[in-house]
Amino acid sequence: MDNEQKKIAVLFDFDGVVMDTEKQYSIFWHKIGVDYLSMDNLELLIKGQTLTYIYDNFFSGKEQELQKIAEQLDNFEQQMKYEYIPGVLDFIADLRKHDVKIAVVTSSNDKKMGAVYRACPEVKTLFDRILTAEMFTRSKPAPDCFLLGMEVFGTEPENTYVFEDSFNGLKAGMASGANVVGLATTNSRESIAPFCHYILNDFEGFTYKKMLEIRK
Incomplete structure (x- = not known):
C-alpha cells in the first residue's frame, strides 16, 4: 500500500x-413539535443538529417542557430499533x-x-x-x-x-x-x-x- x-x-x-433510524426520529420530533410548539415541521428543521442546538433554539426558557422532553427522548431511544x-x-x-x-x-x-x-x-x-x-x-x-x-x-x-x-x-x-x-x-x-x-x-x-x- x-x-x-x-x-x-x-x-x-x-x-x-x-x-x-431517521424515520423513527422524524416521528418522535414531529410529535414533540406538535405537542409543545404547535409546529408541524420541527423534524425537518432539526435534522443533523445536536440536542443542545435543538433545546437552545426551540425550547429556550422552557425548563419544565425540557425536562419532560428529555424523559420522553430517553425512553424513546431505549426502545428504538437499530x-x-x-x-x-x-x-x-x-x-x-x-x-x-x-x-x-x-x-x-x-x-x-x-x-x-x-x-x-x-x-x-x-x-x-x-x-x-x-x-x-x-x-x-x-x-x-x-x-x-x-x-x-x-x-x-x-x-x-x-x-x-x-x-x-x-x-x-x-x-x-x-x-x-x-x-x-x-x-x-x-x-x-x-x-x-x-x-x-x-x-x-x-x-x-x-x-x-x-x-x-
Missing part, C-alpha cells in the same frame, strides 16, 4: 447512514481490508450512543473513532465535526470521504472540503443532489475501489 492510500479517511454520520443501512457492514469490512481509517461523526451525544452500544455492542468495534456532539462546539452545517475527524486521522480534505444523509450534514461535509457522498435514505436523490458529489440509495455493492473513483 502506498503512502497516499494510508492517508485516506472515511467519516460516517450515524443516523440514516450507518443505522436506519437496523443497519443495507450494505454498510460489507462496505466497512472492505475499508478495513484496505487499512482505511474510519470514524462515526455524529450530532448525537454520549448518552444516545450509550443506548446504541447496549443494543448493538459491536458498533464500538466497527470504527477507529466515534466522535460525538460533546467533542465540537458548532453544530452542523458548520464543518467543525468533520474537520475534527480529519485532524484526528491526520488526513487532508481531498483524501477524506464524508457519508451523510441530512441537509445540514451534507452542507457541513461540503464546507469541510471533503469528498461528500449523499445517502438518499432520509431525503430524495433530487433534493440532496446540490449538496454532494455523489449519491447512493444505500451501500449495496459499493466498495472501496468505487469510492476512490469519486472526486470533487
Whole structure:
C-alpha cells in the first residue's frame, strides 16, 4: 500500500447512514413539535443538529417542557430499533481490508450512543473513532465535526470521504472540503443532489475501489 492510500479517511454520520433510524426520529420530533410548539415541521428543521442546538433554539426558557422532553427522548431511544443501512457492514469490512481509517461523526451525544452500544455492542468495534456532539462546539452545517475527524486521522480534505444523509450534514461535509457522498435514505436523490458529489440509495455493492473513483 502506498503512502497516499494510508492517508485516506472515511467519516460516517450515524443516523440514516450507518443505522436506519431517521424515520423513527422524524416521528418522535414531529410529535414533540406538535405537542409543545404547535409546529408541524420541527423534524425537518432539526435534522443533523445536536440536542443542545435543538433545546437552545426551540425550547429556550422552557425548563419544565425540557425536562419532560428529555424523559420522553430517553425512553424513546431505549426502545428504538437499530437496523443497519443495507450494505454498510460489507462496505466497512472492505475499508478495513484496505487499512482505511474510519470514524462515526455524529450530532448525537454520549448518552444516545450509550443506548446504541447496549443494543448493538459491536458498533464500538466497527470504527477507529466515534466522535460525538460533546467533542465540537458548532453544530452542523458548520464543518467543525468533520474537520475534527480529519485532524484526528491526520488526513487532508481531498483524501477524506464524508457519508451523510441530512441537509445540514451534507452542507457541513461540503464546507469541510471533503469528498461528500449523499445517502438518499432520509431525503430524495433530487433534493440532496446540490449538496454532494455523489449519491447512493444505500451501500449495496459499493466498495472501496468505487469510492476512490469519486472526486470533487
